[in-house]
Amino acid sequence: MSTDDGRLDDAITDFSRRLVDVDGVVKTVYAAGSGPAVVLMPEMPGISPDVLRLARWIRDAGFTVQVPSLFGTDGAWPTVEGGTEVVRRACVSAEFRAFAGGGTSPVTAWLRGLARQAHAECGGPGVGAIGLCFTGNFALTMALEPAVVAPVLNHPSLPLDDPAGIEISDGDARAVRDRVARDGLKVLAYRFEGDRWCTARRFAAYQALLGAAFDGRVLPDSSANTSPPPFFRDVVESPHSVVTAHLVDEAGHPTLKARDEILAFLTDRLSPSGRSGTPYA
Template sequence: MTTHTVSQDDRLDDFTPIDLELEGTKKRVWRSGHGPAVIVMHEMPGISPHVARFARWIRDGGFTVWMPSLFGRDGAIGSAEEGADVFRRACISAEFRALGAGVSSPVTVWLRALARHAHGECGGPGVGAVGMCFTGNFALTMMLEPAVVAPVLCQPSLPLDVPGGLEISDEELARVRGRLERENRKVLAYRFSGDAFCRAERFAAYRAALGENFVARELPDSAANTDVPPFFDRHVPTPHSVTTVHLIDETGQPTLAARDEIIAFLGDALSGEAP
């Protein structure tokens, strides 16, 4: 059996690569596991070994993970320079809206189609969606797809230029809030208190827009791992990635408790026990 470590490139050899054409666009998706579907959307600068580790934890919690490749080299750690280049290209890509609040990234249309496809393949009461960093808010926008019933937002960082901005339109927010209230569902969200990319103003805006349906978890900066890969060491000056790079995989650590809470949240929603 292959041993996977976050300190070297990950071959993703326990995932099956699938090239899916949805909404007229083909993307690679890495699939693994059994049970209800959970879409895991990776952070910058790509599907890193840390992201793959998180996806395996979700899979081992009893789910089928669908992990779309949205940017970067799959499985790679990469250099600080390579990561910065991925970031720049994503910022000018037509698929993403890195700057300016009040509009969703076009790629979320494809991701909602992926959720429908995954639900059809895996069955169950619905699909979970976990976004992180650049993709953090995508899990919320995916609630516009009825199949998505368990959204998790990890350090949602867009828009980059408006700390209290939300990467979703007011009309879409109203539709999401209406659905959350009708179905008695929650949005689970995480950030470090000193995060420079996902600041307190953004969580305040989510609370104002979604009310009690928005469940926020703010972890102390002291809970963050300090042994990080080159991209984070060079370009991410504050604690940021709650469930991946800055997670400390030790019993009693707040980041590990966050991971366990996410798995429990997904289990409750996708087992049919909630709401």
């Protein structure tokens, strides 16, 4: 038990835990399932039970989900004190570029390597990449790896000090735009209307960069879970995590519909033919 409202941490016993080496950098990755690979990156402040719930949904939809440990305590509910400390450490880490002018976070090179390995292991037409919050934009820069064919950006929050900015270098932005033109890459994204960390201006910046390839979907604030974990309640303070902390697991609910749209998008892009025709609109 780790929170003031009695939530229990997740022991992650139904995933395999392995160390993945990409160019000499080793990180822990939790994997489960079979089928084409989907890399699910954690949201701040770590691989919470809500992130793992999403991972299990991806696994049960017919994919090999791989969840890399990038920060925080794996399986722990995000508390105010612990989560704030994780954010502080990440903001000064050499692996991340949390503020405007920093360009692309270096950790995305490692994530692209993970995607390459996952594609080689799991096969299929490519790999899905799902970013959440702090890692939201990483799914886009992972698309510089040709194996990544289904990027999903959930409430991308970087740079923290520029609500209209995108966490990406100019060169990488040009390369992503070239890939959109060359390969027909599509990018799915979600945010809540009143999210103070992922604003309408940020989605407008993505639209300007990617054009019609960017499918940005906005949910009303009224659809957010009103009882999220303490970190989201007291630190994030606004509707934010569409398919994790602020999801409402009820049939027909807008946030659950967003989850289903993401799973349909992955199925469509990662089917053996490359496009299954499965509607995800």
